[in-house]
Amino acid sequence: MCLGVPGRVVEWVDRDPTFAKAKIEFGGVARVCSMACVPDAEVGEYVVVHAGIAISRIDEVAARLALEELKEFGLAEELEEIRDSMAGNQ
Amino acid sequence: MKYIDEYRDPQRARLLIAEIRSRASQRWVLMEVCGGQTHSLLRHGIAEELRNDIELIHGPGCPVCVTPAAAIDLAQSIAMQPKTTLVSFGDMVRVPGTQSSLLEIRTRGGSTKTVYSPLDAVELARRNRNEHYVFFAVGFETTAPATALAVLQADQLGLTNFSILVAHVRVQPAMEAILRSPNNRVQAFLAAGHVCTVAGFESYSDLSKKMDTPIVVTGFEPLDLLEGILACVIQLENGQYSVENRYARCAVEAGNIEAQQVIDRVYEVADRPWRGLGEIANGGYILKHKWQRFDAAHRFAHLQNESTLPIIDLENECQAAEVLSGRLRPTECSAFGKECTPDLPLGAPMVSSEGACAAYFRFGPKETVLSQGNQH
Numbered sequence: 205m206c207l208g209v210p211g212r213v214v215e216w217v218d219r220d221p222t223f224a225k226a227k228i229e230f231g232g233v234a235r236v237c238s239m240a241c242v243p244d245a246e247v248g249e250y251v252v253v254h255a256g257i258a259i260s261r262i263d264e265v266a267a268r269l270a271l272e273e274l275k276e277f278g279l280a281e282e283l284e285e286i287r288d289s290m291a292g293n294q
Numbered sequence: 295m296k297y298i299d300e301y302r303d304p305q306r307a308r309l310l311i312a313e314i315r316s317r318a319s320q321r322w323v324l325m326e327v328c329g330g331q332t333h334s335l336l337r338h339g340i341a342e343e344l345r346n347d348i349e350l351i352h353g354p355g356c357p358v359c360v361t362p363a364a365a366i367d368l369a370q371s372i373a374m375q376p377k378t379t380l381v382s383f384g385d386m387v388r389v390p391g392t393q394s395s396l397l398e399i400r401t402r403g404g405s406t407k408t409v410y411s412p413l414d415a416v417e418l419a420r421r422n423r424n425e426h427y428v429f430f431a432v433g434f435e436t437t438a439p440a441t442a443l444a445v446l447q448a449d450q451l452g453l454t455n456f457s458i459l460v461a462h463v464r465v466q467p468a469m470e471a472i473l474r475s476p477n478n479r480v481q482a483f484l485a486a487g488h489v490c491t492v493a494g495f496e497s498y499s500d501l502s503k504k505m506d507t508p509i510v511v512t513g514f515e516p517l518d519l520l521e522g523i524l525a526c527v528i529q530l531e532n533g534q535y536s537v538e539n540r541y542a543r544c545a546v547e548a549g550n551i552e553a554q555q556v557i558d559r560v561y562e563v564a565d566r567p568w569r570g571l572g573e574i575a576n577g578g579y580i581l582k583h584k585w586q587r588f589d590a591a592h593r594f595a596h597l598q599n600e601s602t603l604p605i606i607d608l609e610n611e612c613q614a615a616e617v618l619s620g621r622l623r624p625t626e627c628s629a630f631g632k633e634c635t636p637d638l639p640l641g642a643p644m645v646s647s648e649g650a651c652a653a654y655f656r657f658g659p660k661e662t663v664l665s666q667g668n669q670h
């Protein structure tokens with residue numbers, strides 16, 4: 205929950221300040237996430253997503269590193285949660 | 295990826311370990327603040343490798359672990375209300391309150407649901423206006439923007455069937471409280487890199503100077519952690535105390551301004567109790583008065599002291615307070631691995647994947663970054 209998951213911005217969906225959303229891809233899974241805190245992130249950039257909202261912009265190397273680290277504890281569960289959440293609510 | 299290998303290079307890890315050893319004239323006591331760092335230190339055997347050179351105390355850096363039992367009790371009472379669903383992150387449902395966990399409350403007819411994001415709870419409320427949804431907002435500065443945004447969205451959607459039970463905590467006041475506690479042993483901090491990506495670390499300067507304590511912003515990678523430890527040791531040996539950023543690839547001094555603005559619009563800083571550490575000045579957030587209509591603590595105030603369940607005092611057996619403040623290693627707890635396991639946790643540090651007891655249970659003090667030779 206507290207660990208962010210890095211993903212790549214694939215497509216902007218909504219530019220409203222409160223409801224800003226983009227499709228973000230996480231190692232094969234794509235989910236629509238809030239972009240309210242990274243309004244300037246562009247398609248192709250990497251962001252770290254906490255609890256469904258993108259919270260920081262990072263470069264590709266940092267993103268890949270963070271993914272590696274997550275693989276070792278909990279990435280499977282985090283991705284599972286992302287998948288589940290899409291089945292239910294998106 | 296060449297760059298990743300550089301961050302994992304066992305040769306470089308050995309050099310860093312050797313340098314830490316040669317620089318440390320005494321067994322300095324360091325605390326890593328974040329539960330993710332605790333896991334990495336154990337997973338890669340760094341804590342074990344450096345055991346005779348540096349003492350690593352595992353800090354209270356697991357939000358689930360520090361959520362007060364009273365807040366969990368209130369969440370349970372809310373879940374028992376008619377036409378009301380308590381929504382939370384997955385980890386939270388298994389944490390024991392004073393008597394039971396949210397998962398157990400389901401078997402008694404309580405309504406709970408887990409989601410990946412607080413924004414999903416807003417969506418639930420939007421789709422089903424006949425049910426009241428309460429989001430149990432726990433976490434550090436990393437999750438606070440998400441729950442704050444949920445309130446802003448609910449407001450814009452005009453929802454009257456959504457509220458949040460706020461139990462957010464702030465990391466820096468807890469670091470200060472630990473340093474100020476009379477039996478404190480911590481001499482330097484590895485600050486939580488990912489919390490700094492949101493909150494920044496400008497405010498650490500004062501703390502570092504005021505308390506003569508090195509604070510090094512650190513990531514999770516083995517080499518990040520070793521570099522962080524080395525930076526702390528160098529400062530301690532030189533008697534010079536400042537804030538250093540060893541996580542520059544993610545954290546910037548100012549943090550994420552947009553995220554801070556979202557937090558500021560919705561929350562204000564307040565004194566808050568931390569499980570295991572007690573009341574901490576400025577230790578958390580509460581909703582601003584203008585959002586009172588979304589405040590579950592206000593809406594369900596009449597439930598605050600309600601107790602309808604049989605009393606089994608879980609706190610008696612669990613020594614989480616000792617573990618969270620670094621006075622006891624998880625393996626020294628008499629229940630560790632016996633009465634208390636991740637499947638049947640007695641206390642929060644065994645529940646959360648970020649908790650120190652779970653980390654010891656999972657990885658033990660066995661593997662080391664050196665014995666792994668080449669990790670790829």
Ligand code: SF4
Pocket residue numbers: 611612613614617624627628629630631634635639640641642643644645651
């Ligand atoms: S091992 Fe279990 S009972 Fe002991 S301190 Fe950790 S969570 Fe509590």
